[in-house]
Amino acid sequence: MAKKKLNIGLIGKGFMGRAHSLAWANAGRIYDTEFEPVLKYCCGTQLAAAQEFAERQGWEKATDDWRDVTGSSDIDVVDIVAPTYVHSEIAIAAAKAGKHVFCEKPAAVTYAQAKAMAEAANEAGIVHYLNHNYRRVPAVAYAKQLIDEGRIGDIYHWRGAYLQDWVVDPDFPLTWHFKKEMAGGGPLFDLGSHSVDLARYLVGEIGAVTAVQKTFVSERPLPGEGAATFSSGGNASAEKGHVDIDDASFMIAEFENGALGSFDATRFANGRKNWNDFEIYGSKGSLRWNFESMNELYFFDATQPAVEQGFRRISVTSGEHPYAGSWWGPGHVLGYENAFFHAVYDFLRALSGDGKIAPNLNDGAACIKVLEAAIKSNAEKRRVEISEIG
């Protein structure tokens, strides 16, 4: 049976543009779906670079104006990988144009923006997805399954940490990541948003937070020539500018179901590269996962005889595990980009089915609400109820 063509428009490129391109281009090689994604149109702020990107990644054409994409009658899905501060405007335009939206995280730089884009999406009745990719790591999806099956029981604790070290050097330049208006926040937004999304997915809604933020390096050299990337800040200029976001944010969360959680997000943890780590403790069992060994889930089953209990390293790579059955088999580990394939697959399934996929832009807004509560908590040096935001 011939597949239905599904025309994708990608807005933004860089690291995430490449990861998304790979997933759209190859989903059909891995999965049975009703749709054949077509890499139709891509957009970058500089036309020549966008064209080069398009050629390499297989996009049919390129533009430097994202409105060309959202406004194109030819496009079914708008995939947004542009910087966070433009997500909202693009997503709203896409939704109003009836395009489905596939959007990188975090949703936006403020709750107001995030809420607006979620509302626009809901109103338009489109399928919308926010790419907190870690939900789609098989080990994380399997953790969710164990929780849903009651294997963990009532949850007492979430302990989340997302630690990196790429800006420890005080001469790492003042890229957009350090500007509140563009990034929303520092690790609180970039990393903490992932942790909060995972916690909402696995534990439940957060009712109140208490947070403390620190900026260890308050002045950084302005960026010079050359691209600044995740692992390299490009050239720094001699002039310095002010950092107006956090270098580290530690937060205690009280979940609505009574669980007590901690969230430590920092870019100043020397030796931790992409240390996205969580522990969940419940009345019947416990879980531990870390992205750097993403194929392993540690499960403690408190219902076994006490004498033989222990955290069990499950290699979440067998055909019975979520997503893993489409890949290489037991012990054949997956990597970072595979979760993007899973996201595309689930998005295609949502289009074929009931249109539901999580997290979506509503989840994105709920997440930003928690982060804004954290900022308020730090500013006012007190516990803040999530309901105070909004």
Next chain:
Amino acid sequence: MAKKKLNIGLIGKGFMGRAHSLAWANAGRIYDTEFEPVLKYCCGTQLAAAQEFAERQGWEKATDDWRDVTGSSDIDVVDIVAPTYVHSEIAIAAAKAGKHVFCEKPAAVTYAQAKAMAEAANEAGIVHYLNHNYRRVPAVAYAKQLIDEGRIGDIYHWRGAYLQDWVVDPDFPLTWHFKKEMAGGGPLFDLGSHSVDLARYLVGEIGAVTAVQKTFVSERPLPGEGAATFSSGGNASAEKGHVDIDDASFMIAEFENGALGSFDATRFANGRKNWNDFEIYGSKGSLRWNFESMNELYFFDATQPAVEQGFRRISVTSGEHPYAGSWWGPGHVLGYENAFFHAVYDFLRALSGDGKIAPNLNDGAACIKVLEAAIKSNAEKRRVEISEIG
């Protein structure tokens, strides 16, 4: 050369009494010291049990009145392993009688008590030691050495967790551990005091804290017949009583040197038995240690070439490592009780030398001050400066 006899009086017995007895009795087998500790006098609340304990552990005589010990002209050192709420009264009496004090942790159930006992000890000019034993695990002592040598640089983060699970069962009875007047607090006092002591030792003084506490099980069966211990609550009766301490306390700390820290203490972490864990992140390196694999220190050296950096598992068991040289050699791991031997050794050295040993009762009071600030922070739902206490 004949050794000087040093007469020890032990007040309290149980788990800690046995650990201390072993250390006093065997120190001379391991170390060269000027003193020969003599197990002179021990005290338990029930005479027959105290006598049985004395016989087994080698104490010359036993009493059921601790004032017999502090008042004995024959005693040089009073070792206090009685429940926390009586530490202060005993320590003050011992100090006033000119006895040196070797005391289990935490110092006391309130800052007022802890301060009073520290002041009495200072005034009396005695040698006093508070047994936060984890400082004397070789791997921890080596961590301190690396920090003091500047290998970690400026410290950005402390991440401490002390997790246990022995009271997850809601039918675990309401032993003294759950009563504020006897224990001071729940895991905040029992476990958090260790973490705060380690953080003060390794990172520095804490300036402010923000804490949230939870009690998951607010009513528990009253204890029935039979001894309640760390790992078994003895028999429970049908009647229930009120828990007035925390089951979990999560705290964010701002150190005076600018570091940002987290402290998660709980007895509701299924699968974690004595999970005393810390991570320290600094400008030049990082450290990680966990008591359950107490002989290993993980060290990340950020001054090595980036391409070959990584956390290094150091087996802290060689002759060059603190304390380890007196034991069995490389890769021959030590256990829990060895740290008590090290404490006795250092205490004997302090008696022979300048009388200084840390942590002492002043440290004990400083630690309780932080814990009281945490309780206040939780009660008032706000950040509390340590200087507000006292």
Next chain:
Amino acid sequence: MAKKKLNIGLIGKGFMGRAHSLAWANAGRIYDTEFEPVLKYCCGTQLAAAQEFAERQGWEKATDDWRDVTGSSDIDVVDIVAPTYVHSEIAIAAAKAGKHVFCEKPAAVTYAQAKAMAEAANEAGIVHYLNHNYRRVPAVAYAKQLIDEGRIGDIYHWRGAYLQDWVVDPDFPLTWHFKKEMAGGGPLFDLGSHSVDLARYLVGEIGAVTAVQKTFVSERPLPGEGAATFSSGGNASAEKGHVDIDDASFMIAEFENGALGSFDATRFANGRKNWNDFEIYGSKGSLRWNFESMNELYFFDATQPAVEQGFRRISVTSGEHPYAGSWWGPGHVLGYENAFFHAVYDFLRALSGDGKIAPNLNDGAACIKVLEAAIKSNAEKRRVEISEIG
């Protein structure tokens, strides 16, 4: 600049066919190369299935006769993923037709076959590559770099283990993996060939081996309907057949440079899924790697001060590490299939450059020679020099 088209013909499909297709189809998205691989022609034993595979994986056309591929004037590279026992015939035909050869491992089921195919390739002057993919895991390539830089010094030991458990069930059917004529051997060939390849790469040539083989289940049900795969044997029939290969092969190797090595290969290690593990011990340092956490290399540097030595976990994911710079950045782990991309990339570079790539079919033959020596050692219950083979 327009790229040169490079027409690929794939012979065989299944698990490996899919992995290779993905790599050929996407290499251009990741790497700068002179060539654009074109998925031209694929071959499967059943035409309909081959056509379905072609459609899904993007091959232009399909056949059920591999000679159509080797004989096509349109094909530049023949990629062989068919069962091992046909490798030699196909590779020889391809070489004679002047096609470059990219071949799955092990090279062949006998040394005679492997030698013949290597000779044909050498004679034809083609570029030939044998896909022992693990050499191209960044952590393994980085291990090689450390060894070449002298960081390990003189090597004393190789300890290799390749452990799986997929046939522990005695009712797992008698698929081709259990037939000597089709597979060459059991784990000795399937798994041991990888270990021997890694050892030859990292340590050097093997001079003599001493091996013991065991077959724990000597009769298995014949396969019934349904595909037998790595992780599922399909349906079993009631009839049984004879297993004529090893279920486990343990081997001690004496390397020409004096190192002493062990190789344990088995499919009867319950709990080990794809446990490809090695340790290398040398005069200046040591290394450890395991495929199940493939992004990590453990390095012990014996030239550091003794007191701070320890095995260091290097996350081989940064831009400075082999291959990793083309991917996602520090701490963003890679998975199984990425090594296939690296193989394609290096193969394309060899085509652009001096035509050299390792391992090639000569390496494949050298590897099989060692495996045959192991079989002889087991049969004759004695140490066998590799030079006795051939």
Next chain:
Amino acid sequence: MAKKKLNIGLIGKGFMGRAHSLAWANAGRIYDTEFEPVLKYCCGTQLAAAQEFAERQGWEKATDDWRDVTGSSDIDVVDIVAPTYVHSEIAIAAAKAGKHVFCEKPAAVTYAQAKAMAEAANEAGIVHYLNHNYRRVPAVAYAKQLIDEGRIGDIYHWRGAYLQDWVVDPDFPLTWHFKKEMAGGGPLFDLGSHSVDLARYLVGEIGAVTAVQKTFVSERPLPGEGAATFSSGGNASAEKGHVDIDDASFMIAEFENGALGSFDATRFANGRKNWNDFEIYGSKGSLRWNFESMNELYFFDATQPAVEQGFRRISVTSGEHPYAGSWWGPGHVLGYENAFFHAVYDFLRALSGDGKIAPNLNDGAACIKVLEAAIKSNAEKRRVEISEIG
């Protein structure tokens, strides 16, 4: 009830003398036993040093002639910690004098010696014990319990490694450890004897072995002044002598029950300090243990649902675990010396009970038999049946 005094005579001192002294002196503090061990008599080759040792460790008197101890009417138990080559003569004398024997491992330097001492002990009807201490690590004893309960099923594989690195330096002097007549062998005897003992305990008798041995450094400086110890060779002199033992011995074993095993013993594994490691794979489950984290047993239960299987880290420290109940409680780890306490305890229980304790001198002889078969296998470059020895 008053305890019966049990007079101990210790022959040898050093590292092991201290470990044994500690265990004899403190057993009564930990265990309920019928006996009170009395540290009666100790012997060292130099009288002054023996007297100093006696004073420090609490032995009542000292001698420099071991016959004084075996011949004393006052002695009930002879504890032998002298160098291996004198074990046999002392044990035979002790047995003939009707003393019970508690002996360090390995039993002797040859099978003939080991057999003679076992026969003498059997004939005398004494209680005899050979201190392969690792059997009495709680995690190992618990492994045995799981095997005996059928939790592992039929055993397919033993993978044992005992790796150290203390003689990698070619200038480490030629201490007695390098002389065949005194040590019996190198790592094969010192380390391999432990592994073979553990394998016989956990898996069963070995039927045949195939071994390869290497000596990497064949000449070493003769020892100069100063004591040579495990971690330090003392001073080296300028003159060199010949090493006539192995630096590494790798062995494949065929067990009588059909299991296939590997044993890698070496002193040339840089970074491994006391790396006594085993894996056991069976039809129903698997086990892994390593001395350097001696409190942890990894257990894979293949009878659980496949999707949730994994190696489980059991902290073997709870009251339900072997030996652990006498110590500190869950998560409170034990160290090297605790296993010596357990040995003394079991020896005292054997004296009170049926006189049985394992391993005994018969086990010691059985172990040496395997090691001699390994030496023969290496010399003759062929598989050797254990029955060929003797």
